[in-house]
Amino acid sequence: MASPKPKSHQRTPTGHEEKRAPLSGILKKFDPSMLDRPQGPDSGLNAVMGKWPGDETDEEILAMLEKLS
Numbered sequence: 001m002a003s004p005k006p007k008s009h010q011r012t013p014t015g016h017e018e019k020r021a022p023l024s025g026i027l028k029k030f031d032p033s034m035l036d037r038p039q040g041p042d043s044g045l046n047a048v049m050g051k052w053p054g055d056e057t058d059e060e061i062l063a064m065l066e067k068l069s
Contacts, residue, residue, distance in 0.1 A: 039046055056064075
């Protein structure tokens, strides 16, 4: 059985019709070569690994997590 053809429009939860661009138009603009970028020490996962954005101690974080559970 063939999958149903995607609609170019859809109703929003408020009942308004929402028009969507066909997927083929989006794929034509996509350039896979843009994904092939080397990562350095300050980019990609290296930029966030091992870093915590706050100044809380481990004990404070564990206490907050215990309170949430």
